[in-house]
Amino acid sequence: MRATGKLCAMTIKDDARAYVSRRMPELSDWTRTIWDYGETAWREYRSAAFYVDLLRREGFSVEEGSAGMPTAFCATWENGEGPTIGGYAEYDGIPGQCQAAEPKRGPRAGLSAEAGGHTDPHSALGMSSLGGFLAAKHVMEAHGIPGRLKFFGEPAEKVRGSKPIHAAAGYYDDLDAAISFHPFYMAPYCNTVRWDTHCGAGYAVLYEFACDAPETWLSGGEASPIPASHAAARAPGATDAMVQMYQNAKALREHIVASGQSWSMNEAILGHGQATADNIPPARAAIMYMIRISEVAEAEHIVRGLDHIAAAAAALTHCTWKKHWIAKSRPGLVNHALAASCYANLEAVGAPVWGQEATAFAQAIQSELGLTPMEDPWLPMTRELIAPEEAERQIRQMIPATQRHFTSDDYTDYTWHAPTVRLYIGRPALTAPEGYTYPAWTMNALGGHAACIDPMTEVAAQVVAMTALDCLTDAGMLSAAQAEFAARKAKEDIAPLCDYDPPIGFRWPEYITTPRGFEWVVPS
Numbered sequence: 001m002r003a004t005g006k007l008c009a010m011t012i013k014d015d016a017r018a019y020v021s022r023r024m025p026e027l028s029d030w031t032r033t034i035w036d037y038g039e040t041a042w043r044e045y046r047s048a049a050f051y052v053d054l055l056r057r058e059g060f061s062v063e064e065g066s067a068g069m070p071t072a073f074c075a076t077w078e079n080g081e082g083p084t085i086g087g088y089a090e091y092d093g094i095p096g097q098c099q100a101a102e103p104k105r106g107p108r109a110g111l112s113a114e115a116g117g118h119t120d121p122h123s124a125l126g127m128s129s130l131g132g133f134l135a136a137k138h139v140m141e142a143h144g145i146p147g148r149l150k151f152f153g154e155p156a157e158k159v160r161g162s163k164p165i166h167a168a169a170g171y172y173d174d175l176d177a178a179i180s181f182h183p184f185y186m187a188p189y190c191n192t193v194r195w196d197t198h199c200g201a202g203y204a205v206l207y208e209f210a211c212d213a214p215e216t217w218l219s220g221g222e223a224s225p226i227p228a229s230h231a232a233a234r235a236p237g238a239t240d241a242m243v244q245m246y247q248n249a250k251a252l253r254e255h256i257v258a259s260g261q262s263w264s265m266n267e268a269i270l271g272h273g274q275a276t277a278d279n280i281p282p283a284r285a286a287i288m289y290m291i292r293i294s295e296v297a298e299a300e301h302i303v304r305g306l307d308h309i310a311a312a313a314a315a316l317t318h319c320t321w322k323k324h325w326i327a328k329s330r331p332g333l334v335n336h337a338l339a340a341s342c343y344a345n346l347e348a349v350g351a352p353v354w355g356q357e358a359t360a361f362a363q364a365i366q367s368e369l370g371l372t373p374m375e376d377p378w379l380p381m382t383r384e385l386i387a388p389e390e391a392e393r394q395i396r397q398m399i400p401a402t403q404r405h406f407t408s409d410d411y412t413d414y415t416w417h418a419p420t421v422r423l424y425i426g427r428p429a430l431t432a433p434e435g436y437t438y439p440a441w442t443m444n445a446l447g448g449h450a451a452c453i454d455p456m457t458e459v460a461a462q463v464v465a466m467t468a469l470d471c472l473t474d475a476g477m478l479s480a481a482q483a484e485f486a487a488r489k490a491k492e493d494i495a496p497l498c499d500y501d502p503p504i505g506f507r508w509p510e511y512i513t514t515p516r517g518f519e520w521v522v523p524s
Contacts, residue, residue: 012143012473016135016465017349024458027131028450030054031457035101035123035448038093038108040116041156042503043510044071047091051075051126051153058134060151067169069502072162073153074171079140082147083478085468086178086414087133089126090157093118095509097440098520101448103364105441115520116509119440120183121447122157124427128457129181132464139469147472150175154410159290160202160327161503163410168498172417177338177471177481180411180420181460183427183447188391190381191351193339194422195388197395198332199412200263200405203299206270206288206324206506207310209241209317214281217318236317237281239272244313245287252305262399262406263293265302270507271522281318286507288326292408296330296494324506328497331405332412333488335419337481338467341474342421343388345466351383352426352455361449362430365442374431382426416494419481421467425460428452 020027030050037046048071052062060075097117098107107113133151140147152171154162166172184190217235246267253265272285289306293299307323314321354362363373399406414420428446430438446452471478509522 012139012145012469013345013348013466015142016139016469017462019135019138020131020458020461020465023131023134024454027127027457027461028454031124031127031453032101032448032450034091034126035118035121036108037091038098038116038118039091039511040095040509041092041159041161042071042508044091044155047071048073048153048155051089051091051130055151059137066152067162067165067171067502069155069162069165070504071153071155072166075151075153076148077137078148080146082145083176083472084148084150084174085136085471086150086152086172086175086418087129087464087468088152088154088180089129090122090154091126092122092156092158094158097444099441099444099448101445103361103445104368105439110518111520115511117444118447119444120185121427121444121453124447124453124457125181125183128425128460129179129464131457131461132179132181132468135461135465136468136472139465140472145469145472149468157410159204159288160329160408160410163413164327164329164496164498165502167413167417168496172414175414175418177478178414178418178420179342179423179464179467180414181423181425181464182409182411183456184382184424184429185427186407187381188386188394189424190386190426191346191384192386192391192424193343193346193388194332195336195339195392196334197392197404197406198334198415198422199407199409200292200294200331201296201299202327202329202408202410203291203303204288204326205291205303205306206286206326206503207245207306208286208322208324209238209245209284209314209319210321211235211237211241211281211283211317211319214318234279235281237275237283238285238317238319239282241313241317241319241321242269242272242285242287244316245309248309248313249289249306252302252309262403263291263298265289265291294331294403294405296497324503325500326503327410329408329410330412330416330494330497332422333415333420333485335415335421335481335484335488337477337484338419338421338471339388341470341477341481342423342463342467345463345470346423347385348466349459349462351385352459353383354378354428354455355451357451358428358449358455361452362428362446365430365445369438369442371433371436377430379429379431382429413496416489419485423460423463423467425456425463427456
């Protein structure tokens with residue numbers, strides 16, 4: 001029998017919150033496990049396997065390698081006919097962010113600082129969402145609430161990887177609502193939900209240069225019979241092409257910034273060289289660009305500019321070039337009905353609270369940095385709620401009036417398939433003395449220390465569970481959310497943009513085990 005009525009709704013939500021609290025020791029351990037793995041985009045092998053095994057033990061049916069992505073999964077659990085609620089874990093970290101869960105700078109044991117690590121941290125993002133879904137499942141079983149939970153493993157978020165692919169493959173088409181959680185990462189999005197200004201488009205594109213016929217660079221009657229003669233001028237090659245691409249793309253960025261848009265384009269060099277210092281030109285090079293901007297049309301425009309630059313760089317350096325898509329994610333679609341329901345649950349739970357052990361860890365960080373430890377080191381906004389409308393007012397003061405979207409995250413692909421809420425909960429962050437900026441390692445260390453990160457996880461899991469239960473038991477709210485979703489899509493609809501295969505075969509950094517031990521490498 002489906003739960004109805006205010007009293008029953010309060011009872012099931014109390015049950016969900018209590019369930020999360022009972023399982024916090026496990027959620028804490030699981031969070032630290034993923035944090036310690038520190039795997040990065042498309043190479044989250046141990047992290048994905050851990051989730052798959054865990055979900056199966058919790059009674060979910062799990063499809064591994066969903067949509068052709070080896071480190072993705074799709075887990076489902078059903079309790080009879082009812083709404084299908086979607087949520088997800090992310091578990092990729094970032095290269096060059098390897099940090100121990102200690103109040104001093106230093107990599108995890110046995111690794112270099114160049115290895116992967118969690119910054120946001122996705123380790124807690126995923127376990128917070130999973131904790132909420134496990135609590136919803138428990139309540140559905142205990143109270144006879146029908147419905148279906150669909151929980152995804154979403155790899156490679158840092159390059160906007162899996163969600164556009166899952167979306168294009170139809171995995172979100174049967175959702176009735178979706179819940180997206182992220183730890184707080186920028187003001188004013190701390191202990192709130194997104195309202196009108198959702199994340200924008202995220203495009204990632206890789207340009208590959210090849211110098212496969214260097215002997216034709218200066219061929220002619222006077223040419224040396226030995227193509228690699230030390231006395232002959234050699235072709236510039238792929239490294240030169242990549243350098244030309246890098247320099248000229250900087251100029252492109254400077255010109256587009258003049259338009260007044262708030263956007264970013266960052267590059268990552270995935271490979272270069274493949275030659276000795278002899279008279280042989282570098283044969284291969286690859287550079288990737290990540291574009292975060294408001295609209296799809298703007299992203300397409302920037303990529304057309306990059307295409308021109310790639311063609312010119314190849315022509316200058318006697319190379320050929322190819323373009324490979326890594327990601328095309330859409331901007332977000334608003335849903336006030338579901339956002340309001342989620343924020344009401346956050347109001348009921350309240351913001352995270354940090355205890356003495358966490359505070360001592362924070363103070364130790366301040367001492368390590370030569371600062372006077374603060375009696376209360378925590379950033380005030382991490383312990384305060386901010387109404388969605390007020391957060392919206394503040395964010396609109398930061399960007400041009402004509403800009404619809406701000407920042408980038410690929411949760412937005414869910415928003416075009418079902419009503420979706422974007423929830424933020426305060427993560428541990430320190431108050432800075434005037435004029436001081438904490439180094440990045442401090443946030444990473446806080447994300448790995450249980451006493452510091454667990455309060456956020458517990459609040460987030462409770463709010464996720466309560467919002468899922470609203471979708472399953474409050475037919476009026478879900479109907480309103482779906483009607484709003486349909487009305488907004490009638491005015492603007494963006495189909496899935498993914499028209500490429502999962503980009504899993506490129507030189508993504510990863511961990512390997514060799515006779516030398518456990519290592520961090522960039523594969524050839």
